[in-house]
Amino acid sequence: MDTVAIDKSDVQGFITSGYGHTYHAAYLFVQLSDVEQAKSWLTDITPQVQTAASWRKDVNGNKIKPEYILNIAFSMAGLQALQLSEIVLNSFPLELQEGITEAKRGKLLGDVESSSPEHWQIGGTKSPEFHFVLMLHAGLSPEDETSIKNFTERISQGLDSHGMQIVHLEWGSRRRDDKEHFGFKDGISQPKIRGINQYGRDGKPIKVNIVNAGEFILGYKNQYDIHPSVPAVPIEQDPHDILPMLPETGALHKMHNGDAPLKDLGKHGSYIVYRKLKQDVALFWNFLKAESERLDGHVNANRMVWLASKFVGRYPNGDPLVASEKEGNQNGFVFSHHDPDGMKCPFGSHIRRANPRDVFFPTDPQTSLKTVDKHRILRRGRNFGETLFDLSRLNSVSNTEQLHILLELGDDGAERGIHFFGVNASIQMQFEFIQDSWTNNPHFNAQYQNKDPLIGDHGTSYQHPSYMHIPYEPVRIRTAPLPRFTDVLGGAYLFMPSITALRFLAR
Amino acid sequence: MGFSPIGVTVLVSIRAGEEEQCSEVLQSINIDTANNVIIDFAKQNITHFARFVILDDFDQGEGRKRILFSAIFDGSIENFFAMLRDCTSDLDAIWGCCEGYTGASNFVQFMMQHNNKTGTILRGHRYDSVQNIQKYLALRDELAQKFDVPITQYEQVIQSLPRKTPNQVRYNKLLKWTHIFLRNTAITLLILPKVLGLLRFGEKLFQVRKVLNQELELKREYTDAPIDKSPPCREFGDGDEVVSQKENDALDSFLDRQMVQNQMTVVTVNDPNDFKLSEATLAYIGTLVNLPFINRNSMIPTIHFGRWLMIDNGKRMLFLSNYDGNWQTYIGDFVDKSATGLDAFWRGSIGWRDATTLDIELFKEGIRCHQIRASYFYSAYPNATVVNVHRAKALYEAYHNNIDDDTAKEWLKYL
Numbered sequence: 001m002d003t004v005a006i007d008k009s010d011v012q013g014f015i016t017s018g019y020g021h022t023y024h025a026a027y028l029f030v031q032l033s034d035v036e037q038a039k040s041w042l043t044d045i046t047p048q049v050q051t052a053a054s055w056r057k058d059v060n061g062n063k064i065k066p067e068y069i070l071n072i073a074f075s076m077a078g079l080q081a082l083q084l085s086e087i088v089l090n091s092f093p094l095e096l097q098e099g100i101t102e103a104k105r106g107k108l109l110g111d112v113e114s115s116s117p118e119h120w121q122i123g124g125t126k127s128p129e130f131h132f133v134l135m136l137h138a139g140l141s142p143e144d145e146t147s148i149k150n151f152t153e154r155i156s157q158g159l160d161s162h163g164m165q166i167v168h169l170e171w172g173s174r175r176r177d178d179k180e181h182f183g184f185k186d187g188i189s190q191p192k193i194r195g196i197n198q199y200g201r202d203g204k205p206i207k208v209n210i211v212n213a214g215e216f217i218l219g220y221k222n223q224y225d226i227h228p229s230v231p232a233v234p235i236e237q238d239p240h241d242i243l244p245m246l247p248e249t250g251a252l253h254k255m256h257n258g259d260a261p262l263k264d265l266g267k268h269g270s271y272i273v274y275r276k277l278k279q280d281v282a283l284f285w286n287f288l289k290a291e292s293e294r295l296d297g298h299v300n301a302n303r304m305v306w307l308a309s310k311f312v313g314r315y316p317n318g319d320p321l322v323a324s325e326k327e328g329n330q331n332g333f334v335f336s337h338h339d340p341d342g343m344k345c346p347f348g349s350h351i352r353r354a355n356p357r358d359v360f361f362p363t364d365p366q367t368s369l370k371t372v373d374k375h376r377i378l379r380r381g382r383n384f385g386e387t388l389f390d391l392s393r394l395n396s397v398s399n400t401e402q403l404h405i406l407l408e409l410g411d412d413g414a415e416r417g418i419h420f421f422g423v424n425a426s427i428q429m430q431f432e433f434i435q436d437s438w439t440n441n442p443h444f445n446a447q448y449q450n451k452d453p454l455i456g457d458h459g460t461s462y463q464h465p466s467y468m469h470i471p472y473e474p475v476r477i478r479t480a481p482l483p484r485f486t487d488v489l490g491g492a493y494l495f496m497p498s499i500t501a502l503r504f505l506a507r
Numbered sequence: 508m509g510f511s512p513i514g515v516t517v518l519v520s521i522r523a524g525e526e527e528q529c530s531e532v533l534q535s536i537n538i539d540t541a542n543n544v545i546i547d548f549a550k551q552n553i554t555h556f557a558r559f560v561i562l563d564d565f566d567q568g569e570g571r572k573r574i575l576f577s578a579i580f581d582g583s584i585e586n587f588f589a590m591l592r593d594c595t596s597d598l599d600a601i602w603g604c605c606e607g608y609t610g611a612s613n614f615v616q617f618m619m620q621h622n623n624k625t626g627t628i629l630r631g632h633r634y635d636s637v638q639n640i641q642k643y644l645a646l647r648d649e650l651a652q653k654f655d656v657p658i659t660q661y662e663q664v665i666q667s668l669p670r671k672t673p674n675q676v677r678y679n680k681l682l683k684w685t686h687i688f689l690r691n692t693a694i695t696l697l698i699l700p701k702v703l704g705l706l707r708f709g710e711k712l713f714q715v716r717k718v719l720n721q722e723l724e725l726k727r728e729y730t731d732a733p734i735d736k737s738p739p740c741r742e743f744g745d746g747d748e749v750v751s752q753k754e755n756d757a758l759d760s761f762l763d764r765q766m767v768q769n770q771m772t773v774v775t776v777n778d779p780n781d782f783k784l785s786e787a788t789l790a791y792i793g794t795l796v797n798l799p800f801i802n803r804n805s806m807i808p809t810i811h812f813g814r815w816l817m818i819d820n821g822k823r824m825l826f827l828s829n830y831d832g833n834w835q836t837y838i839g840d841f842v843d844k845s846a847t848g849l850d851a852f853w854r855g856s857i858g859w860r861d862a863t864t865l866d867i868e869l870f871k872e873g874i875r876c877h878q879i880r881a882s883y884f885y886s887a888y889p890n891a892t893v894v895n896v897h898r899a900k901a902l903y904e905a906y907h908n909n910i911d912d913d914t915a916k917e918w919l920k921y922l
Contacts, residue, residue, distance in 0.1 A: 090737040224867050227729040295658050362808050371843050437836040443767055443892040464890060475654050475661050475919045
């Protein structure tokens with residue numbers, strides 16, 4: 001199992017890399033009209049798609065970092081528009097076939113009321129249909145906004161000349177300190193892919209936090225130690241013999257296809273979840289201000305940051321509330337040794353829900369990890385909108401005076417938040433599972449009426465209120481009922497094909 | 508037995524032609540109470556869970572349907588059916604469409620006649636009545652509110668809680684353990700005949716043991732789940748109630764999150780060749796999990812109650828459960844925590860492949876395609892998980908028996 005060899009040049013780089021060296025991104029939601037023209041464009045663009053292949057090195061041995069990065073993922077409507085046959089379309093997972101806006105998914109994902117798909121700007125029931133998304137990354141410094149603008153312009157022209165229309169364009173960026181809008185460093189904990197992330201920064205083989213490739217890349221064994229089912233194409237529908245054969249195992253594979261062999265459309269591909277999440281920064285800090293007053297009898301900025309850190313599970317600079325095994329490593333910690341009862345990092349906190357690590361009630365640490373590793377996700381996010389306040393003020397929590405900025409935050413009406421992209425081999429087992437069973441589950445990990453304080457679907461009309469519970473001496477602190485701090489403005493379930501599959505789609 | 512909640516599973520055929528009307532009545536129970544049938548389960552408050560499901564009735568002929576009524580409750584079966592009769596506003600509206608129903612006066616007998624014996628029951632709440640569970644939860648909420656005060660006042664609230672002297676605490680503990688010991692002894696004595704009764708399965712018992720002792724092994728590298736997701740599921744056997752994946756994915760019971768709890772009804776067809784073994788498995792596990800002292804019966808922490816039973820003279824098997832959270836988590840828990848035990852239950856079903864429970868996609872497909880939607884579902888404590896109940900109980904017991912200065916802070920962690 002440890003010797004998986006993955007053909008990285010066939011995997012899109014978006015799956016394996018967050019492109020941390022780039023600071024700007026553009027997301028182009030595109031509608032095609034003429035299939036032949038679209039396919040011709042796709043043929044041209046495929047060689048330009050960034051793959052996961054290791055970056056080349058210059059004469060000094062330094063890696064040459066790509067400066068203009070393009071990746072592509074298709075919606076179900078897009079696969080239909082490219083005229084894939086019914087049998088091929090039916091082989092995609094049901095969640096992709098039905099789409100993120102399917103009515104029953106509202107409650108499952110918490111996309112209800114103010115976050116309902118009917119209000120979405122992108123991918124919603126009332127927003128224009130798109131067929132694929134281009135993820136562009138460029139700009140090697142936060143100041144360099146020109147690169148992404150030029151890159152986007154160049155790509156747009158190509159689309160335009162092939163009769164395609166950008167129905168929606170979104171800009172994203174990241175900060176040098178990687179903070180999101182509430183003021184906390186984000187994107188610290190990411191699982192490592194077996195066969196891809198072989199060695200750590202110290203050059204030693206990675207042994208912890210490593211997950212089977214099949215959790216993120218189709219065509220490999222997942223954490224259940226089995227190859228999951230993949231989208232497939234009957235052999236006669238691949239006349240140019242582009243796709244690899246699907247191994248002829250499993251009686252049910254051919255169930256609805258007579259005895260004809262199938263080809264593997266999924267291999268080296270993955271599924272992408274897109275969410276445009278709006279953060280109400282003023283509401284967040286003002287709620288904490290009121291809580292501080294309620295708990296202490298007076299407003300206290302340090303208490304506000306303390307509460308916020310308990311909500312997140314980290315300090316604003318990203319340091320975990322639980323001591324790391326190694327100094328400087330913000331992700332090198334488990335809960336069983338240092339915090340089994342949540343006195344440091346509450347069970348209800350964001351990071352302890354998104355990744356419960358080795359304390360998952362009621363099982364032992366090893367079983368907990370085993371279970372948790374079946375539901376991990378790779379996150380590829382960028383911020384949008386201007387920050388509401390100078391986030392660097394939160395860098396030094398001991399500097400109380402700097403924190404006073406939190407006392408006077410008012411809503412400026414501007415939209416800000418995160419473009420969230422999740423990479424997973426099964427949207428149902430990973431993204432939807434985490435969203436429903438962990439994030440929005442008020443009883444997750446033996447809790448009582450406590451959803452994810454940051455991104456939970458609090459305050460819906462049909463559910464009990466959700467509170468944040470913070471273990472404390474002599475008795476836990478329970479906040480007032482939480483309002484919804486994060487709303488959904490857009491979303492999509494996408495298929496990110498391999499380079500080979502892209503070539504197939506372009507024919 | 509009088510100590511634990513028990514279950515009934517009534518199956519009655521609906522008269523030909525009345526299927527639709529009957530289904531409508533069931534779906535409107537307790538909705539718009541001015542115009543529809545009301546079943547006031549809370550009135551006597553002995554019912555933990557109840558459900559109505561419309562099942563196919565292949566044995567009666569094409570298109571025929573039957574009612575499945577299932578419930579978990581405290582006390583005796585006769586008493587429960589009498590309660591059901593008395594708390595239903597219009598008994599005839601529901602049961603009048605069923606064959607053999609002659610009216611309220613014979614209702615208890617009618618239900619007893621059509622009740623099916625439970626093979627295995629797993630209990631998340633082993634010895635707790637509905638009313639006790641509700642008491643635990645109410646105290647929990649009351650205490651939670653008491654502590655919604657500024658941090659500086661926490662100590663004050665703690666001091667205001669009722670105290671017991673160390674001697675009282677010691678006495679209460681002794682009383683509690685004596686009670687548990689006597690209860691468990693009594694249950695053991697009552698179960699003994701059942702344990703001896705297992706001998707009737709003879710050598711099959713050894714086979715069951717062998718199956719349960721061997722760790723399940725997945726001998727294939729690729730899932731056997733169908734690639735094509737849209738047509739109806741494959742049938743497992745004659746008279747199999749398959750539903751298409753798409754159809755069942757849309758069920759409220761699959762995705763609805765209005766309630767903390769959920770329920771599942773699964774009907775599979777038994778392979779006659781394996782029937783004896785399946786029956787022995789149900790009896791064996793069903794007896795052993797209920798042995799006090801030995802078994803804690805908590806292998807899956809999300810099950811309130813789970814039951815397997817043979818119906819239709821052994822032709823089919825029914826699985827009924829009340830569980831926490833969503834369908835995905837529940838099935839995932841099965842696979843993670845007791846794949847071998849679970850596989851033993853279904854390995855005798857037609858079409859069930861080797862080590863299905865380890866092939867998560869295939870297992871889900873198998874369950875999903877045999878799952879039947881409930882028309883009506885009742886829970887006496889809909890906002891609590893099994894774990895919530897257990898913790899609230901610990902809190903309750905501590906609060907009433909055990910608070911002295913040393914222990915006050917210890918039990919407050921359950922809040």
